[in-house]
Amino acid sequence: MYDFTYHRPTSVADAVALLGSDADAKALAGGQTFIPVLKQRLNKPSKVVDLAGLGLAGISLSGNALVIGATTRHAAVAASADVRRAIPGLAALAGGIGDNQVRHRGTIGGSLANNDPAACYPAAVLALGATIVTNKRSIAADDYFQGMFTTALEPGEIITSVSFPLPVEKSAYAKFNQPASRFALVGVFVAKGPAGVRVAVTGAGQNGVFRQKAMEAALAASWSPDAVAGIKTSAADLNSDIHGSAEYRAHLITVMAKRAIAAAG
Amino acid sequence: MGFEGIGAAVKRKEDGRFLAGRGNYVDDINRPGQVYAYFKRSDRPHARILRVDTAAAASAPGVVAVYTGADFAADGIGGLPCGWQIHSKDGSPMAEPPHPVLAQGKVRHVGDPVVAVLAETRQQAKDAAELIEIDYEDLPGTASVLDALKPGAAVVHDEAPGNVCYDWQIGDKAAVDAAFAGAARVVKLDLTNNRLVPNAMEPRAAIGECDIAGNYTLYTTSQNPHVIRLLMGAFVLHIPEHQLRVVAPDVGGGFGSKIYHYAEEALVTWAAGKLKRPVKWTAERSESFMSDAHGRDHVSTAEMALDAEGHFLALKVSTLANMGAYLSTFAPAVPTYLYATLLAGVYKTPVIYAEVKAVFTNTVPVDAYRGAGRPEATFLLERLVDAIAHDTGIDRIELRRRNFIPANAFPYQTPVALQYDSGDYETTLAAALKAADHTGFPARRQAAAAQGKLRGIGISTYLEACGIAPSAVAGALGARAGLYEVANVRVNPTGSVTVFTGTHSHGQGHETTFAQVVAEQLGVPVSQVDVVHGDTARIPFGMGTYGSRSIAVGGSALVKAMDKIIAKGKRIAAHLLEASVDDIEFKDGKFSVAGTDKSKTFGEIALTAYVPHNYPIEELEPGLDETAFYDPKNFTFPGGCHVAEVEIDRETGVVRVVNFTAVDDIGRVINPMIVEGQVHGGVAQGIGQALLEQAGYDDGGQIVSGSFMDYTMPRADNVPNIHVGTESTLCTHNPLGVKGVGEVGAIGSPPAVINAIVNALEAYGVRHLDMPATSQKIWSILQAGAPRMAAE
Amino acid sequence: MPQVTLTVNGKRHTVAVEGRTLLVEVLREKLGLTGTHIGCDTSQCGACVVHVNGDSVKSCTMLALQAEGAEVTTIEGLAKPDGTLHPMQEMFREHHALQCGYCTPGMVMSAIDLVAKHPEGLTEREIREGLDGNLCRCTGYHNIVKAVAAAWPLMHAKPMPAAAE
Incomplete structure (x- = not known):
C-alpha cells in the first residue's frame, strides 16, 4: 500500500473539509473493500479520512422510516430487532454479506458509496426505494446508482444515513455466491412496500444494480414465485466472467427471484 | 500413562505451541539487521527483455541493493537444477533448458522474477520496485499443452523445439496393439486433469544469512531442508555443505509445493553473502499464485480393450503433461514414474502401454501436488472404468470386481514396472459400500427427487504407490538423488530420547507419531521423546517429506536405529546382570535375563552407558546414540475405496457432496486420530479439485484466477462430514508394516465425486465430465438436454 | 510518525x-x-x-x-496466566482440529466469536457457514467443526440445546 496521512475527524464538517482539501483524499468507512484495494496499490490516496468518529452509527425507527446511520456495521443491521421486525429481508441480507469478520467492520454507507457491482446492499436500497441522506441532500435510490462504482455522490459529499420507507409488507433477498470471493454472482431483492413492488438485481449487471421491471409488473399482479418463473432477463447487458456467463447469470436472476419471493412469503 | 504405542490415538505433542500462537514459522523469525527482498515479476507471459533500468529504484529511500539476472550471470551462478532426468522413446535425454534465478534475456511466465529489490523495510522495497522500468518485446504465449504443440506455436525455450521436453513411453506396445486387434470391444475416453494451485495456508518465505567467515544459514519454508542444501549449495551457489545450514522450522502446510528449490531461496542466500546482512522475503498470496509450483494439468486419451465379458485385456494411454515454463525440481518424474506406472491400478489388466509427452508452456512450472501423478492415473482409470460400465451395461461395481487383482495374487507384478506387495481390494470395496449404505441409495435418490434434486453415487477403487524406492531403482529411472531416510536416536543419560529425523513435519504430526513408535519399541513414554526435524545442523541427513514417505521410510530408519540401541543395551545389560548377551531379552522397557527375575530398566542402562563405571569398556564404547540409514526395498501400495454421494440443484447446477466415505488400506496405523485427519484433508482437496478448483489461464498465458477472489478454495460449508474407515493388509517389506496415508484422500476422491455426478446426470445422457464440475458447467448440461427418461 | x-x-x-x-x-x-x-x-x-x-x-x-x-x-491472550487453555483451544487439541497450525489462531479466534454470539446453540451447518471467513487446507474442516461443537457447552456452561444438534 502507498503511504498516506490518516485523519479521524469528529464532525461531518471537518470530514468534508479534509476531503475537500485535496483531490486525492479518500474517505474510509469500514474498509472491507477499500483496504484490500489499497493493499493492491490500485488507489493512491494522499489522505485517508476515517468516518468512524463522526457518530453516524445507529439504527432508529422514526415515523414511517427505518433509518440506518452510514457507519452502522453489517453485523449490527443483521442483529437489530428493529430491522428484523420492520424489514426482515434487509436484516437477512446484511447477515449474509461476506463473512462474520467482514460484517463486524463493513458499513452500509461504505458499501453504497463504493457501489461495487457485486455488493449486496444496493439491491435492498433500490428495491425498497430507500433514500440516501448525505451532508448535502437526500437522494432517491433510483437516482443514486449510476453504474459500476459510480453514484450520484459529488466530491465532498458524505452519506450520513439511509432511510427505508415503512411499512414494508414483504421483503427478501436471495443470493447466489461467486464461489471463490463469495460476493454476489447474482443477488435479487424483492420488496413490496411504500415504493411499490420492486425487484432489484445485483452482481449481474454490467452497469451495477438494476430493477427487473417485467418481474415487478408480474408480481404486482400476482405475488408468487410462479409469476416470475417464466420471465427471462436479457443477457445482453449482463456481466460474463470465469464464474458465470451472461446467460447463466440471466438464468440465475429468475431462480433467485423465485427463491426470494418464496422466502418473503 | 495409558497406552501410547502403535495404534493409540495419542493427542499431538505439537499442538500446545500452535494453539498458544507460539509456533515458529519462517516469517515469525527476524534476524538482526535484516533487509527485505521484494521481487519485480513479469506481468507478461512471454517477452524478450529489451532493457531494465533500476537506477531510480536503487536510489530510492531505504534501498540497499537491486539485482537482476545480469548480476547472477556475472557471478557465474547457473540456474536452478532439475532433480530428475527422463529419456525419450528414442533414448535422447529430455530437453533441460536453463532456469535462471532471475530472468535473463526473456521472461517465460507471468510471475517470472526479473529484478530483486532489497531495502530496509518491506514497504520501501515494494515502493522502490515501482520505479523499475522494464522494456519488453512481447512474444506470443501459450498456456495449454494443445496450443503449445501446434505447428508454429511460440517456442518457450530454444533448447526445446516444438516445446517438447520429452516424449516418453512405458509398456509393451506390440502386445497392446495385438490385444486391441483381438478385442471384443474397445472403450475410449478423452479427459483432462485440471490444473491446481496447492495453496498451503502459509505463503513461502525465506531468510538468508551469512557470517563474516562465509557460513551461510537459510531459513526456508521447506519440506526437505537437506535436499535444498544439496541442490542450492552444490548446484546453484557452490557453497560447501559444511558452510550451509538450512533450517525449515514450523512450516504451514506443503502438499508438495514446498519440496522444490525456488529462486527466492537462492536469491536471499546469495544476497546475504554479498551484503553480509540477513535478507528476508515472504510471499504475498498473489505471488504464491504465480510462483509456487502448480499441480496436475494433463490432457489424456485412454482406451481399454475388453473381452465379451468385460474383462480388461489391454490399456492404452496417451498423455500430454504441462511442465510450465521451466522444469521444477521433480517435475519430469510426476507424469512418468509417478503416473504411468500406476495405470494398472487395482486391476489385472495384462498389458498396458502409455506414452507421455511433456510440454513447455508460458505458465508457472508444474510439479508434484498432493498425490502427484497418482491422482491423474486414478482419475483416468476410475473414469474409464465407469465409462466402460456405461458403454457395456455391466454394473460398475461388478465390473470392478471382475477385474480386481485377487487378494491371493500378491506379490503381483504389473505390466508397468511396479510389483505390489500386498492388498485386498474386495475387502475395502465391501467395507466402503457397507459404510456408505450403498443398498439404501435408491431410497435416498427418490427422496431427493421429491425435493427437485438429482442425486448420484459414485465409487472409486484406487491404488497408489508411496515411499519412492529403492534408491538404485529410482536412480535407474532418472532420479538424481537417493531416496533413503535417516534417523538418529539419542538416548539421553536419564533415559529420555531425542530422535533426529530427516523427514519433515508440516502438519503430519511426526513429533507425535514418531514418538509413539519409540514408545512402542523402547517403552519410553511419549512425553519423554523429543522429535527434532528441519535443521541440517542438527540432523545427520535426510530426504524430507513427500510422497507419503515419512513413516514408511523415515519410520523404518527409526526402527533400525532403535534396533541398534537395543542391541547395544543388551550388551550393557549382559555385563551388569552377569549373563550372556544371547540370554538378554528386551521387553516393556526392561532388559532381563531370560527365565529369571533379574532385570535392568531402560533408564538404568542409559545411565550406565553415559556413566560407565561398571561397564565393558574394553569391548564397548560408552554412550547410547545410534544412527540408521534405511533404503526401502520397494514402494508401498496403499489402496482402497472411496464412495461419494452428491446432490445437484436442478435450477442452479450447484453440486453438493452430501456423503463421503473413505475406506483405505494404509497398512499398520500408528495413530488413528492423525490418520483420519490426513484422510479428511486429502478428501477435501479432492473435492476441491472435483468441484471448485481451477488454475485459470487465458489462451495467451495471463492468469485469470490469481487470488482467493477467483480461485475457489474449499471452505467449511463446501465439504461434508467425511466417514473414514481403515482395513489393513500390512506392507510386507518394511519393519512397521506401514504404507502411508498422506495422499490417499486426494487420490481416491476426485473420480468418486465425478462418478457420482455422472451417475446423477445419467438421465441426461452424460458419459463423462471434466473437473471442476462447477455449477455453470452442470447448468449447461442440464440446459442442453431434457432428461431422456423421466427423472422422477 | x-x-x-x-x-x-x-x-x-x-x-x-x-x-x-x-x-x-x-x-x-x-x-x-x-x-x-x-x-x-x-x-x-x-x-x-x-x-x-x-x-x-x-x-x-x-x-x-x-x-x-x-x-x-x-x-496469545486466550490462555489463562497459569497456562490453562481456553475451552476452544482445548477442544481443538482434543479433536485434532489442527495440522500445520497456520490457520489455527485465526480459526480459533473466529470460532470463539461464533460460539459466544450464538447462545441459542449452533447446528453443524451453522458452524460450517459461520466459519466461512477462514480457510484451512489441512483438516478438511471435519475436526474443526467437531471441536467447535464440543466447545459450545464448555463456553456456555450448559448442554447444546437439542434442537441445534
Missing part, C-alpha cells in the same frame, strides 16, 4: 506507525505477537483474525490507526 495506543491482551501499548500500517503488522512486527498470521492479501483466508472490542475481525483489513483506543485480543 503518528502513534496509536491500543490495549492488546490486557496490556496497553503506544507504537509509532505509518498511515498505511495494518493492525496485523503492529501485532506481528511491533509487538512480537507472531501467533496472528497472514495467509492472503485479499481478506479471504482469515489467518489474521483477532478480536477487536469483542468482535472477530481480519487484522489485515484494518489500519493500525483505526484501532486507536481499542481492546485487542490475539491468540
Whole structure:
C-alpha cells in the first residue's frame, strides 16, 4: 500500500473539509473493500479520512422510516430487532454479506458509496426505494446508482444515513455466491412496500444494480414465485466472467427471484 | 500413562505451541539487521527483455541493493537444477533448458522474477520496485499443452523445439496393439486433469544469512531442508555443505509445493553473502499464485480393450503433461514414474502401454501436488472404468470386481514396472459400500427427487504407490538423488530420547507419531521423546517429506536405529546382570535375563552407558546414540475405496457432496486420530479439485484466477462430514508394516465425486465430465438436454 | 510518525506507525505477537483474525490507526496466566482440529466469536457457514467443526440445546 496521512475527524464538517482539501483524499468507512484495494496499490490516496468518529452509527425507527446511520456495521443491521421486525429481508441480507469478520467492520454507507457491482446492499436500497441522506441532500435510490462504482455522490459529499420507507409488507433477498470471493454472482431483492413492488438485481449487471421491471409488473399482479418463473432477463447487458456467463447469470436472476419471493412469503 | 504405542490415538505433542500462537514459522523469525527482498515479476507471459533500468529504484529511500539476472550471470551462478532426468522413446535425454534465478534475456511466465529489490523495510522495497522500468518485446504465449504443440506455436525455450521436453513411453506396445486387434470391444475416453494451485495456508518465505567467515544459514519454508542444501549449495551457489545450514522450522502446510528449490531461496542466500546482512522475503498470496509450483494439468486419451465379458485385456494411454515454463525440481518424474506406472491400478489388466509427452508452456512450472501423478492415473482409470460400465451395461461395481487383482495374487507384478506387495481390494470395496449404505441409495435418490434434486453415487477403487524406492531403482529411472531416510536416536543419560529425523513435519504430526513408535519399541513414554526435524545442523541427513514417505521410510530408519540401541543395551545389560548377551531379552522397557527375575530398566542402562563405571569398556564404547540409514526395498501400495454421494440443484447446477466415505488400506496405523485427519484433508482437496478448483489461464498465458477472489478454495460449508474407515493388509517389506496415508484422500476422491455426478446426470445422457464440475458447467448440461427418461 | 495506543491482551501499548500500517503488522512486527498470521492479501483466508472490542475481525483489513483506543485480543491472550487453555483451544487439541497450525489462531479466534454470539446453540451447518471467513487446507474442516461443537457447552456452561444438534 502507498503511504498516506490518516485523519479521524469528529464532525461531518471537518470530514468534508479534509476531503475537500485535496483531490486525492479518500474517505474510509469500514474498509472491507477499500483496504484490500489499497493493499493492491490500485488507489493512491494522499489522505485517508476515517468516518468512524463522526457518530453516524445507529439504527432508529422514526415515523414511517427505518433509518440506518452510514457507519452502522453489517453485523449490527443483521442483529437489530428493529430491522428484523420492520424489514426482515434487509436484516437477512446484511447477515449474509461476506463473512462474520467482514460484517463486524463493513458499513452500509461504505458499501453504497463504493457501489461495487457485486455488493449486496444496493439491491435492498433500490428495491425498497430507500433514500440516501448525505451532508448535502437526500437522494432517491433510483437516482443514486449510476453504474459500476459510480453514484450520484459529488466530491465532498458524505452519506450520513439511509432511510427505508415503512411499512414494508414483504421483503427478501436471495443470493447466489461467486464461489471463490463469495460476493454476489447474482443477488435479487424483492420488496413490496411504500415504493411499490420492486425487484432489484445485483452482481449481474454490467452497469451495477438494476430493477427487473417485467418481474415487478408480474408480481404486482400476482405475488408468487410462479409469476416470475417464466420471465427471462436479457443477457445482453449482463456481466460474463470465469464464474458465470451472461446467460447463466440471466438464468440465475429468475431462480433467485423465485427463491426470494418464496422466502418473503 | 495409558497406552501410547502403535495404534493409540495419542493427542499431538505439537499442538500446545500452535494453539498458544507460539509456533515458529519462517516469517515469525527476524534476524538482526535484516533487509527485505521484494521481487519485480513479469506481468507478461512471454517477452524478450529489451532493457531494465533500476537506477531510480536503487536510489530510492531505504534501498540497499537491486539485482537482476545480469548480476547472477556475472557471478557465474547457473540456474536452478532439475532433480530428475527422463529419456525419450528414442533414448535422447529430455530437453533441460536453463532456469535462471532471475530472468535473463526473456521472461517465460507471468510471475517470472526479473529484478530483486532489497531495502530496509518491506514497504520501501515494494515502493522502490515501482520505479523499475522494464522494456519488453512481447512474444506470443501459450498456456495449454494443445496450443503449445501446434505447428508454429511460440517456442518457450530454444533448447526445446516444438516445446517438447520429452516424449516418453512405458509398456509393451506390440502386445497392446495385438490385444486391441483381438478385442471384443474397445472403450475410449478423452479427459483432462485440471490444473491446481496447492495453496498451503502459509505463503513461502525465506531468510538468508551469512557470517563474516562465509557460513551461510537459510531459513526456508521447506519440506526437505537437506535436499535444498544439496541442490542450492552444490548446484546453484557452490557453497560447501559444511558452510550451509538450512533450517525449515514450523512450516504451514506443503502438499508438495514446498519440496522444490525456488529462486527466492537462492536469491536471499546469495544476497546475504554479498551484503553480509540477513535478507528476508515472504510471499504475498498473489505471488504464491504465480510462483509456487502448480499441480496436475494433463490432457489424456485412454482406451481399454475388453473381452465379451468385460474383462480388461489391454490399456492404452496417451498423455500430454504441462511442465510450465521451466522444469521444477521433480517435475519430469510426476507424469512418468509417478503416473504411468500406476495405470494398472487395482486391476489385472495384462498389458498396458502409455506414452507421455511433456510440454513447455508460458505458465508457472508444474510439479508434484498432493498425490502427484497418482491422482491423474486414478482419475483416468476410475473414469474409464465407469465409462466402460456405461458403454457395456455391466454394473460398475461388478465390473470392478471382475477385474480386481485377487487378494491371493500378491506379490503381483504389473505390466508397468511396479510389483505390489500386498492388498485386498474386495475387502475395502465391501467395507466402503457397507459404510456408505450403498443398498439404501435408491431410497435416498427418490427422496431427493421429491425435493427437485438429482442425486448420484459414485465409487472409486484406487491404488497408489508411496515411499519412492529403492534408491538404485529410482536412480535407474532418472532420479538424481537417493531416496533413503535417516534417523538418529539419542538416548539421553536419564533415559529420555531425542530422535533426529530427516523427514519433515508440516502438519503430519511426526513429533507425535514418531514418538509413539519409540514408545512402542523402547517403552519410553511419549512425553519423554523429543522429535527434532528441519535443521541440517542438527540432523545427520535426510530426504524430507513427500510422497507419503515419512513413516514408511523415515519410520523404518527409526526402527533400525532403535534396533541398534537395543542391541547395544543388551550388551550393557549382559555385563551388569552377569549373563550372556544371547540370554538378554528386551521387553516393556526392561532388559532381563531370560527365565529369571533379574532385570535392568531402560533408564538404568542409559545411565550406565553415559556413566560407565561398571561397564565393558574394553569391548564397548560408552554412550547410547545410534544412527540408521534405511533404503526401502520397494514402494508401498496403499489402496482402497472411496464412495461419494452428491446432490445437484436442478435450477442452479450447484453440486453438493452430501456423503463421503473413505475406506483405505494404509497398512499398520500408528495413530488413528492423525490418520483420519490426513484422510479428511486429502478428501477435501479432492473435492476441491472435483468441484471448485481451477488454475485459470487465458489462451495467451495471463492468469485469470490469481487470488482467493477467483480461485475457489474449499471452505467449511463446501465439504461434508467425511466417514473414514481403515482395513489393513500390512506392507510386507518394511519393519512397521506401514504404507502411508498422506495422499490417499486426494487420490481416491476426485473420480468418486465425478462418478457420482455422472451417475446423477445419467438421465441426461452424460458419459463423462471434466473437473471442476462447477455449477455453470452442470447448468449447461442440464440446459442442453431434457432428461431422456423421466427423472422422477 | 503518528502513534496509536491500543490495549492488546490486557496490556496497553503506544507504537509509532505509518498511515498505511495494518493492525496485523503492529501485532506481528511491533509487538512480537507472531501467533496472528497472514495467509492472503485479499481478506479471504482469515489467518489474521483477532478480536477487536469483542468482535472477530481480519487484522489485515484494518489500519493500525483505526484501532486507536481499542481492546485487542490475539491468540496469545486466550490462555489463562497459569497456562490453562481456553475451552476452544482445548477442544481443538482434543479433536485434532489442527495440522500445520497456520490457520489455527485465526480459526480459533473466529470460532470463539461464533460460539459466544450464538447462545441459542449452533447446528453443524451453522458452524460450517459461520466459519466461512477462514480457510484451512489441512483438516478438511471435519475436526474443526467437531471441536467447535464440543466447545459450545464448555463456553456456555450448559448442554447444546437439542434442537441445534
